[in-house]
Amino acid sequence: xxxxxxxxxxxxxxxxxxxxxxxxKMIYTAQSGHPGGSLSCVNLIYILYKKIMNINYDNPxxxxxxxxILSKGHAAPALYAVLSKIGFxxxxxxxxxxxxxxxxxxxxxxxxELGIEVSTGSLGMGLSxxxxxxxxxxxxxxxxxxxxxxxxxxxxxxxIWEAAMAASHYKLDNLLSIVDRNGIQIDGSTEEVMALxxxxxxxxxxxxxxxxxxxxxxxxxxxxxxxxxxxxxKPTVIIxxxxxxxxxxxxxxxxxxxxRPPNEEEYNSAISEINRVIxxxxxx
Amino acid sequence: xxxxxxxxxxGNFLVEHGKTYKDMVVLDAxxxxxxxxxxxxxxxxxxxxDFGIAEQNMVGAAIGFAISGKIPIVSGFSIFTTGRxxxxxxxxxxxxxxxKIITTHGGLVGEDGSTHNALEDLTLMSTLPNxxxxxxxxxxxxxxxxxxxxxxxxxxxxxxxxxxxPKVHNKDYKFSIGNPDVLKNGDDICLIGIGYGSSLAxxxxxxxxxxxxxxxxxxxxxxxxxxNVKEFLSCIDKxxxxxxxEEHNIxxxxxxxxxxIISENSPKLIKILGVHNSFGESGSRVSLLxxxxxxLKSLIDIIKDMI
Numbered sequence: 001x002x003x004x005x006x007x008x009x010x011x012x013x014x015x016x017x018x019x020x021x022x023x024x025k026m027i028y029t030a031q032s033g034h035p036g037g038s039l040s041c042v043n044l045i046y047i048l049y050k051k052i053m054n055i056n057y058d059n060p061x062x063x064x065x066x067x068x069i070l071s072k073g074h075a076a077p078a079l080y081a082v083l084s085k086i087g088f089x090x091x092x093x094x095x096x097x098x099x100x101x102x103x104x105x106x107x108x109x110x111x112x113e114l115g116i117e118v119s120t121g122s123l124g125m126g127l128s129x130x131x132x133x134x135x136x137x138x139x140x141x142x143x144x145x146x147x148x149x150x151x152x153x154x155x156x157x158x159x160i161w162e163a164a165m166a167a168s169h170y171k172l173d174n175l176l177s178i179v180d181r182n183g184i185q186i187d188g189s190t191e192e193v194m195a196l197x198x199x200x201x202x203x204x205x206x207x208x209x210x211x212x213x214x215x216x217x218x219x220x221x222x223x224x225x226x227x228x229x230x231x232x233x234k235p236t237v238i239i240x241x242x243x244x245x246x247x248x249x250x251x252x253x254x255x256x257x258x259x260r261p262p263n264e265e266e267y268n269s270a271i272s273e274i275n276r277v278i279x280x281x282x283x284x
Numbered sequence: 285x286x287x288x289x290x291x292x293x294x295g296n297f298l299v300e301h302g303k304t305y306k307d308m309v310v311l312d313a314x315x316x317x318x319x320x321x322x323x324x325x326x327x328x329x330x331x332x333x334d335f336g337i338a339e340q341n342m343v344g345a346a347i348g349f350a351i352s353g354k355i356p357i358v359s360g361f362s363i364f365t366t367g368r369x370x371x372x373x374x375x376x377x378x379x380x381x382x383x384k385i386i387t388t389h390g391g392l393v394g395e396d397g398s399t400h401n402a403l404e405d406l407t408l409m410s411t412l413p414n415x416x417x418x419x420x421x422x423x424x425x426x427x428x429x430x431x432x433x434x435x436x437x438x439x440x441x442x443x444x445x446x447x448x449x450p451k452v453h454n455k456d457y458k459f460s461i462g463n464p465d466v467l468k469n470g471d472d473i474c475l476i477g478i479g480y481g482s483s484l485a486x487x488x489x490x491x492x493x494x495x496x497x498x499x500x501x502x503x504x505x506x507x508x509x510x511x512n513v514k515e516f517l518s519c520i521d522k523x524x525x526x527x528x529x530e531e532h533n534i535x536x537x538x539x540x541x542x543x544x545i546i547s548e549n550s551p552k553l554i555k556i557l558g559v560h561n562s563f564g565e566s567g568s569r570v571s572l573l574x575x576x577x578x579x580l581k582s583l584i585d586i587i588k589d590m591i
Contacts, residue, residue: 067351110378110379117351118347118348118351118375118379119375119378119379122371122375125344125347125371125372125375127344128340128341128343128344128345128347128348128372129344129345129347129348129351130348131341131344131348132344132345132346132347132348132349132350132352132356133348133349133351133352134348135333135345135348135349136309136348136349136352136353136354137352139309139330139331139354140352146348158340159340159341159344159372162335162338162340162341163341163344163345165336165341166335166336166338166341166345169336170333
């Protein structure tokens with residue numbers, strides 16, 4: 001996987017910004033949801049679906065697909081918006097988020113048509129599920145890779161470390177976990193609430209290959225995924241340093257918008273801010 | 285009680301049918317010798333996965349196996365599996381996944397004591413939608429249940445004891461999920477058992493008829509969920525006195541569930557024989573059953589009071 005050309009990179013960044021506008025509109029329309037942690041990790045989800053995972057854009061439940069598990073289920077708006085961008089979901093449906101009767105619940109629910117493999121939302125469960133998928137793929141000789149996106153706050157859960165131990169015990173090189181290391185959880189900074197550092201050392205001590213990337217740099221992210229695919233006989237974690245509420249200045253680096261929707265003024269301001277960046281990109 | 289342990293029947297079943305059920309994988313949490321899944325591990329090592337003492341991750345991995353097309357059998361002790369990993373089991377039920385949770389050491393385990401007893405597991409499981417809950421009363425019924433669970437899609441919880449139960453079925457027995465299994469007809473009182481309760485009820489019925497000329501109907505209700513309500517109610521229609529026998533805390537076990545079903549239909553006098561809001565303690569199984577009034581004498585005394 002070669003680095004992206006400047007043009008491709010610009011296109012992808014623009015796509016991500018457009019998706020971020022959808023996320024904000026969904027949460028604003030619903031007047032509930034989690035903007036901070038959706039904006040932080042949406043670039044990871046988009047790159048996975050667009051550039052990394054082996055999927056069939058015409059058939060979300062294609063049998064040989066790679067699996068994606070959004071363990072940090074509160075980033076559901078980011079997942080839904082990406083699924084719409086790649087054509088698994090009509091864009092209009094996005095704005096039914098969290099409404100009664102909508103297939104887009106506040107946290108993701110298993111749905112074959114959308115390629116959502118398992119319901120998530122209660123934190124700390126996705127990595128164990130990934131371990132089972134990875135073991136099953138090995139047993140069947142299936143080349144499938146399993147990608148599990150974890151929040152950094154959810155690393156507080158003990159079950160994550162049970163799964164981490166099992167993944168290295170069983171040498172699951174088809175399992176890749178990605179940590180959205182935005183540093184903020186509901187009650188405050190991860191280091192104040194329940195210190196995670198030294199995080200990379202923890203994963204290494206559990207037998208994982210650790211790759212640290214600047215999650216805002218698309219080429220660095222692609223390089224990280226490429227490296228991960230070449231690691232054999234052990235699982236890999238990509239610790240991706242990201243910004244909570246990224247690209248909306250007043251939502252960045254704060255716990256305030258973890259689970260709070262923008263009001264009308266905030267929403268308009270956020271959209272204008274992203275539009276300015278898109279305009280600047282198109283002119284540059 | 286020198287009958288074959290139900291967990292041995294379980295372990296042998298896995299070995300005998302490992303080839304039939306090709307997608308079956310077996311997961312355990314460092315208890316494979318106690319649960320007897322080691323028998324499967326020896327015969328089919330590639331399809332056996334030990335997760336160490338980590339029930340949450342074991343059940344979470346079962347979810348991953350199930351969404352990859354496998355049929356995971358999850359085993360362990362009843363209280364550790366259903367208690368520690370409850371929220372993962374909730375997710376299995378939420379997503380209607382094809383996972384079979386088959387635990388041993390349900391009920392009063394004996395010498396290991398209160399921390400190892402499972403007197404709450406049926407409550408923990410019965411509150412979950414989409415799961416089928418089965419409690420065998422003897423080895424034959426267990427075998428029939430295992431075949432049923434493996435050929436049916438969706439989550440199952442099958443609760444085995446540590447030891448053996450006396451035989452209550454003959455070889456023609458057909459397991460029918462949800463339906464009451466009439467072990468004996470009678471008119472004066474109906475005893476409804478689950479697991480150990482069924483053989484105890486049969487024993488009591490014989491003694492009551494011989495010594496006191498009381499005509500006793502005995503039902504083995506091996507399915508806690510789903511219950512065929514219509515069939516169940518018609519089965520007890522003409523009898524107004526009922527005793528339900530369960531090796532479980534009486535708060536929200538089988539007794540509680542059946543009492544709701546019965547009382548919504550017609551008034552009857554119902555007593556529940558089970559453990560009264562206790563965790564139990566160490567002791568021989570015989571002494572525990574007697575202490576918690578789950579023995580033959582206690583059952584007969586209750587019935588004599590009711591008649």
